[in-house]
Each structure stands twice: as C-alpha cells, then as structure tokens.
Amino acid sequence: MSADLVxxxxxxxxxxxxxxxxxxxxxxxxxxxxxxxxFLRYADKRFGEAEQLLxxxxxxxxxxxxxxxxAEGVLYLPLQARFSHLLTLTxxxxxxxxxxxxxxxxEAHNPELQGVLPRGYNLLPNATLxxxxxxxxxxxxxxxxxxxxxxxxxxxxxxxxxxxxGVFYTPTSxxxxxxxxxxxxxxxxxxxxxxxxxxxxxxxxxxxxxxxNATRELTVFGTEKAxxxxxxxxxxxxxxxxxxxxxxxxxxxxxxxxxxxxxDFVMANPPFNVSGVDxxxxxxxxxxxLGLPSTDNANYxxxxxxxxxxxxxxxxxxxxxxxxxxxxGSELEIRKKLIQxxxxxxxxxxxxxxxxxxxxxxxxxxxxxxxxxxxxxDKVLFVDARPFFKQVTRAIREFAPxxxxxxxxxxxxxxxxxxxxxxxxxxMLGEHFAGKTYADVAGLCKAATLAEIEAQGWxxxxxxYVGVGARAADEFDFAERLEELNEELELLNASxxxxxxxxxxxxxxxxxxx
Numbered sequence: 001m002s003a004d005l006v007x008x009x010x011x012x013x014x015x016x017x018x019x020x021x022x023x024x025x026x027x028x029x030x031x032x033x034x035x036x037x038x039f040l041r042y043a044d045k046r047f048g049e050a051e052q053l054l055x056x057x058x059x060x061x062x063x064x065x066x067x068x069x070x071a072e073g074v075l076y077l078p079l080q081a082r083f084s085h086l087l088t089l090t091x092x093x094x095x096x097x098x099x100x101x102x103x104x105x106x107e108a109h110n111p112e113l114q115g116v117l118p119r120g121y122n123l124l125p126n127a128t129l130x131x132x133x134x135x136x137x138x139x140x141x142x143x144x145x146x147x148x149x150x151x152x153x154x155x156x157x158x159x160x161x162x163x164x165x166g167v168f169y170t171p172t173s174x175x176x177x178x179x180x181x182x183x184x185x186x187x188x189x190x191x192x193x194x195x196x197x198x199x200x201x202x203x204x205x206x207x208x209x210x211x212x213n214a215t216r217e218l219t220v221f222g223t224e225k226a227x228x229x230x231x232x233x234x235x236x237x238x239x240x241x242x243x244x245x246x247x248x249x250x251x252x253x254x255x256x257x258x259x260x261x262x263x264d265f266v267m268a269n270p271p272f273n274v275s276g277v278d279x280x281x282x283x284x285x286x287x288x289x290l291g292l293p294s295t296d297n298a299n300y301x302x303x304x305x306x307x308x309x310x311x312x313x314x315x316x317x318x319x320x321x322x323x324x325x326x327x328x329g330s331e332l333e334i335r336k337k338l339i340q341x342x343x344x345x346x347x348x349x350x351x352x353x354x355x356x357x358x359x360x361x362x363x364x365x366x367x368x369x370x371x372x373x374x375x376x377x378d379k380v381l382f383v384d385a386r387p388f389f390k391q392v393t394r395a396i397r398e399f400a401p402x403x404x405x406x407x408x409x410x411x412x413x414x415x416x417x418x419x420x421x422x423x424x425x426x427x428m429l430g431e432h433f434a435g436k437t438y439a440d441v442a443g444l445c446k447a448a449t450l451a452e453i454e455a456q457g458w459x460x461x462x463x464x465y466v467g468v469g470a471r472a473a474d475e476f477d478f479a480e481r482l483e484e485l486n487e488e489l490e491l492l493n494a495s496x497x498x499x500x501x502x503x504x505x506x507x508x509x510x511x512x513x514x
Contacts, residue, residue: 037132047074047075103118176205177404178202179203179205179317182366184207190222200222225248234246264315322360343372382446385407408420445466
C-alpha cells in the first residue's frame with residue numbers, strides 16, 4: 001500500500017504541476033479542484049462496488065433507488081455525477097461546466113455534503129481538465145489514502161509557498177497505533193484538530209476489523225480551524241460511509257461540541273509549539289482547570305483540552321512534541337497534576353522521519369480516566385518504539401503491520417488483555433515476552449511507578465525509564481541528515497534573533513515609558 005501510495009502521490013503532484021503550468025492561480029488554490037476530483041473518483045469507485053453488490057442481491061438497476069446505495073454506505077451518484085461519465089466526454093466538451101454539474105448533483109442527492117464540494121472548475125482551461133481527468137482515471141484509492149493524499153498536497157503546497165513546517169501530516173501507521181492502543185470499539189470520538197478526518201477513518205477501520213459495524217458503533221465529532229479542511233473532512237467521512245459532526249472553529253477559544261467531560265475517546269495530532277494564543281480569553285474556561293501555562297507555548301493547552309474532554313471512563317491518544325515531556329515551570333506543574341490524577345496511561349517514543357513535512361521525532365501520549373480506579377492507577381507504561389520502522393523512501397518511514405501490532409500488544413499485555421496476531425506479530429512478541437505476560441524489557445518498555453516518575457522530576461520522557469537495549473543501527477544518509485539538522489538549526493537561530501529583537505524593542509519601549 002505504501003509503495004502504491006507514493007506512486008499515487010507522485011501522479012497527483014504531477015497533475016497539480018500540470019494545473020499550475022496552465023493557470024495563473026496561487027498554489028493554495030490548486031488543491032481544491034484537484035481534491036474535488038479525487039473525491040469524485042473515489043466516490044465513483046465505491047459506487048461501482050455497490051452496484052456489483054446490488055447485482056448479487058438480485059436488485060435490477062432500473063429498480064434501484066438512492067437509499068439502496070446509501071444503505072451500502074456509499075454516496076448515490078446519478079449518471080452525470082460519475083467520474084466515469086466525465087471520462088466519456090469529448091475534449092471539446094465544456095468540462096468545467098460538466099464537473100461543476102457533477103458536484104451540484106452529488107450535493108443534491110446527498111444533503112450531508114451541501115456546500116462542501118468545490119466549484120469554479122470553469123476557471124481552469126479545458127485542456128488542463130482533460131489532462132487532470134486522464135491522470136486521475138487510473139487511481140485506485142483505498143482506506144485513508146484520500147486524507148493522506150490531501151495532507152501530502154498541503155505539505156507540498158506549503159513548501160512551494162515557503163511555509164515549511166506549517167502543516168503536519170499524520171502518517172497512517174501512527175494514527176493506527178493510536179487507535180490500536182485506545183481501542184475505540186464503541187462510543188463518541190472527538191478530534192479537536194481533526195484535519196482531513198484520518199483519526200475517524202482509522203477508528204472505523206478498527207471497528208470493522210473486529211467484525212462490528214462502524215456506523216452503528218461510532219459517532220464522530222471534530223473541529224478544525226481551516227474551512228477548506230473542514231470541507232475535506234466532511235468529504236472524507238462521506239466517502240467512508242461515516243456520520244459525523246465536523247465544525248469550523250478555533251479550538252482555543254471555541255467549544256462548539258460542549259466537550260467538557262463528554263467523550264469516550266479523544267484523539268488528535270495538534271500543531272506543536274504554537275505561540276501567540278491569547279490566554280486572557282482562556283482564564284475562565286473550565287477546559288483549562290489545571291492552570292494556564294506561563295510560557296508562550298500552546299502544547300499544554302492542547303493537553304488539557306484532550307484530558308478535560310474525556311468522560312469518567314474516557315481514553316485519549318495524541319501526538320505531542322518531545323519537549324513537552326520534560327517542560328519545566330508552569331508546564332511541569334500541569335503535568336504533575338495529570339500524572340498524580342492517575343489518568344496518564346502510556347507514553348510512546350516515535351522515531352524521526354514519520355512525517356512528510358518534518359523530520360522531527362515525536363511522542364504519543366495516552367490518557368485513561370478509568371485507570372485511576374484500577375490496579376494500574378499508580379503506574380505509567382513507557383514504550384520506546386524508535387527501533388521499529390520500515391523505510392518507505394529515503395525520507396519517509398512507517399511501521400510495518402507486524403511492528404504496529406507488536407507495539408499495541410505490548411500495551412495489551414500491560415493491561416492484562418489478550419494479544420492479537422492478525423498481522424503476524426506472534427514471533428516478535430514471543431521473542432520479548434516468553435510467557436505472554438507483561439514484564440519490563442530494557443530498551444523497549446518499562447512500567448514506572450509514580451514514585452519513580454517523581455524521582456525523575458515528573459518527566460514523561462520514555463528515555464529516562466526504558467533504558468538501552470539491543471538496537472539496529474539507523475539507516476540514514478549522514479550528509480542528508482546533517483543538512484536537515486543544519487537547516488533546522490538555522491531556523492531556530494533565525495527565530496532566536498527575531499525574539500531577541502522583539503525583547504530589545506519591548507525593553508526599550510518600557511524604558512521610554514518611564
């Protein structure tokens with residue numbers, strides 16, 4: 001799948017460049033029409049699969065209604081709304097009008113998409129649309145590839161515009177690890193930074209892998225700051241047959257879902273180290289009951305948002321900057337309260353190169369409100385997943401399926417649950433846990449007590465607890481890595497210089513005001 005996806009992304013990016021070469025639009029304006037057609041291509045694929053299924057059920061085509069397709073979890077597409085129909089049009093046809101009509105028809109027959117699908121295809125040259133249809137026609141998207149491709153596009157366009165690092169892509173293998181550890185079998189899921197909705201899609205896939213119906217078991221709620229991304233998330237949910245409530249909102253200041261204590265599961269990949277949040281607007285917000293951090297960094301605002309959104313049995317899993325685990329000052333005090341509450345469940349170190357747009361490693365944090373009332377209330381499991389990865393390209397890594405299952409099984413053993421072996425991880429688990437019962441393994445995992453965590457200054461850095469085990473050498477190009485690190489250093493130096501200037505200006509202003 002990953003190799004296929006790389007080919008798909010390359011093909012789509014070529015399509016975007018084709019558009020770019022034939023229009024005067026800005027880079028950010030290219031993604032919308034391209035993604036709209038990807039959506040239509042995928043919806044057409046699902047529609048075709050439903051047609052075959054209805055054939056096997058003996059329902060004649062002339063007796064089928066929209067509800068027959070919707071009952072199969074796919075969008076109903078009248079003929080003129082099908083991607084395959086667009087491919088039959090001649091190059092002389094007005095393709096911009098035809099595609100816009102297709103989008104209008106999809107919305108007309110599927111009210112949940114009202115106002116979501118892109119328009120304005122008439123702004124694009126006909127020849128460009130012909131080429132775009134030709135490039136997209138062979139695509140065979142599955143699973144969360146739609147969201148992955150979208151994030152890939154965002155990252156590439158951000159790079160084109162010089163906004164490097166402005167957009168984070170959540171790789172599917174990391175989302176899957178979050179889902180496998182959370183185990184969202186049933187309930188309400190909330191992602192307050194939902195992006196294209198990949199967390200919801202993988203949660204549904206988890207439920208389906210366990211032989212249950214995701215649409216009956218899960219209800220999803222999301223917020224997202226960017227309106228275009230909200231539309232994409234809605235399209236993503238629709239093409240996966242999921243119901244959900246995704247709203248445009250700035251999560252720091254708005255709470256459209258009344259999230260306090262409401263959700264069974266929270267999962268997210270929030271932006272790291274955001275500065276400039278107006279904390280005066282948050283001082284009376286009950287979502288931040290553990291206190292506002294004094295530093296100009298939103299990491300601990302997000303962490304509190306996740307914790308406060310859980311009900312008494314809720315679980316949360318989210319991506320976080322490594323620096324948050326050892327942050328000092330007011331952030332340490334917030335972290336200490338969380339740990340002492342017994343809700344911090346598992347912390348997992350992830351290696352570098354798992355993201356498309358940045359090379360930095362990260363940490364996965366997991367909360368479990370019910371844990372505070374059980375036998376593990378005074379423990380936190382630390383897992384070092386850095387030795388586990390599959391090299392996809394020189395710049396991208398992911399977990400192999402058996403590695404992902406193995407890591408989730410480590411947590412299952414810790415919780416006293418039965419491991420799963422659908423992805424072939426039995427040998428790996430046997431290698432590290434001979435009796436199939438949990439035990440600390442140097443370099444892999446450590447169940448630390450609260451006393452041990454306190455002795456480490458309330459750090460949630462797995463490296464302080466797990467120790468060093470046998471580890472294969474990293475496979476990376478030294479010169480390339482050094483260049484990346486040097487680039488990051490230059491960015492940090494530039495930020496430091498800018499901050500120094502702002503401080504000097506602030507001090508000068510204060511002195512002048514005396």
